[in-house]
Each structure stands twice: as C-alpha cells, then as structure tokens.
Amino acid sequence: MTPPARSPWFLALTRPYVRRRLARGLDGFCVEGLAQAREAARLGPVILAANHVGWWDSFLVVALDEALGTEGYALMDAESVRRLPFFARLGALPLDRAGAASSRAGLRDAAAKLDRPGRALWIFPQGHHRPAHLRPLGFQGGVALLARMVPEASIIPIALQYAWGERPAPAAWAHLGTPIRAAGADVAAVERAVEGGLARIDAALAGNVRPFPALVAPRVKSPESGLGARLLGGRGGDDG
Numbered sequence: 001m002t003p004p005a006r007s008p009w010f011l012a013l014t015r016p017y018v019r020r021r022l023a024r025g026l027d028g029f030c031v032e033g034l035a036q037a038r039e040a041a042r043l044g045p046v047i048l049a050a051n052h053v054g055w056w057d058s059f060l061v062v063a064l065d066e067a068l069g070t071e072g073y074a075l076m077d078a079e080s081v082r083r084l085p086f087f088a089r090l091g092a093l094p095l096d097r098a099g100a101a102s103s104r105a106g107l108r109d110a111a112a113k114l115d116r117p118g119r120a121l122w123i124f125p126q127g128h129h130r131p132a133h134l135r136p137l138g139f140q141g142g143v144a145l146l147a148r149m150v151p152e153a154s155i156i157p158i159a160l161q162y163a164w165g166e167r168p169a170p171a172a173w174a175h176l177g178t179p180i181r182a183a184g185a186d187v188a189a190v191e192r193a194v195e196g197g198l199a200r201i202d203a204a205l206a207g208n209v210r211p212f213p214a215l216v217a218p219r220v221k222s223p224e225s226g227l228g229a230r231l232l233g234g235r236g237g238d239d240g
Contacts, residue, residue: 028218
C-alpha cells in the first residue's frame with residue numbers, strides 16, 4: 001500500500017503538539033547554526049545528515065524543520081512507515097533496507113524530492129539508535145549515494161545530544177554545522193563534521209563556549225516544586 005503524502009494541514013496541527021511535548025518532556029531544546037542552514041536551503045536543496053540518539057529525535061526533526069522553513073522529508077524504515085502511516089503525513093519516506101537494490105530505489109525516490117531550493121531531506125546515516133559518545137559514529141554509505149544523486153545539494157551535518165542538568169529531564173542540543181557541497185562528498189567527511197558538532201555541544205555544556213540559543217524553552221517542573229517535595233523538606237527540617 002502506498003503511504004499517504006506529506007500533508008501541510010497535518011503538519012500545522014502537529015507542530016504545536018511537538019513544541020508542547022518538547023517543552024514538557026525535556027529541559028529545553030538548544031540549537032546553534034540555524035541561520036547558516038536557512039541560507040543554504042534558500043540557495044538550493046539540502047540533505048540534513050544527523051546522528052541518531054533516541055526516541056526524541058523525531059520530535060527534534062519536526063521542530064527543526066519548522067525553524068528552518070524548509071519543505072522537509074525524512075528517510076524512515078519502510079516497516080515503521082507501514083505501521084505508523086501518520087509519519088508519512090509529516091514527510092517520512094519509506095526506505096526498504098532488505099537489500100541493496102531496494103535501498104537504492106528508496107534513495108532514488110527520496111532524491112527526486114530535492115528538485116528545488118527549500119526542499120530538505122533528513123537522513124540518519126547510522127541507521128539505528130546509538131549513544132552520541134561512542135566512536136566511531138558508524139555512518140553508512142546512504143548519505144554518499146544521495147550526494148551523488150543530487151550533486152547540486154548541500155549537506156548540513158547535524159549533531160544531536162541529550163544532557164542532564166539540574167532538572168529531572170535532559171535538555172536536547174543540536175548543532176547545525178557548516179554546509180558541505182554534495183558533489184564529491186564522502187561519508188567520512190560528513191561523520192567528522194557531525195563529530196565536530198558533538199564536540200561543540202560538549203564545549204557549550206562545559207561552559208567553554210557561548211550557550212546555544214533556546215529554540216524551545218522548558219516547562220519541566222523543578223525537583224523542589226510540588227507537595228511531595230515540600231513535605232519531604234519540612235520533615236527533613238524537623239529531623240534536624
């Protein structure tokens with residue numbers, strides 16, 4: 001069965017929900033490099049190549065797609081698109097990785113979307129969730145195949161990370177790196193660029209560079225708020 005197409009009205013309904021989930025489920029979403037990526041998308045189609053950390057990544061993609069102002073699509077495992085067809089309405093394109101021929105066909109179909117400025121295609125070259133601190137990141141060859149199919153595109157390396165701080169939820173971080181010309185790009189260069197973005201996030205977390213701007217401000221409650229915390233605090237005071 002052919003999955004439904006990307007739906008602007010469905011996106012318009014979903015984006016506010018995504019922002020609320022990010023605000024309530026994470027300690028904010030901080031992003032660096034949006035202006036540079038917007039300019040690349042204004043000039044031509046872009047391939048957005050990100051490391052794949054966990055479940056929240058799809059929410060970050062929706063928020064970033066809105067912030068970039070792109071008409072965004074994302075490669076997704078074909079079985080997941082079949083099981084969860086609403087992802088197709090958000091721009092998910094099925095990729096059947098059962099064999100080389102089916103994978104290449106899926107990449108060709110996705111590459112066809114990159115036919116004008118403002119079009120964007122997300123790809124997670126690792127192909128599965130992997131903690132951001134592990135090296136090598138293990139990027140696979142799909143991003144290089146896409147680059148050869150759409151040599152006029154730019155590749156935006158995107159580093160994603162989640163970090164715990166003072167609240168009972170992690171903050172999400174994204175670094176959008178310097179665009180790479182797709183013509184002649186290889187997997188190693190894209191992987192190094194994403195690793196560089198992860199290092200930049202680590203530097204921001206350590207306070208060694210300027211903090212990233214908040215794309216989504218948190219609404220996570222402090223551990224000190226709520227009746228239970230007040231009761232425990234009061235009891236602790238009595239014992240002292």
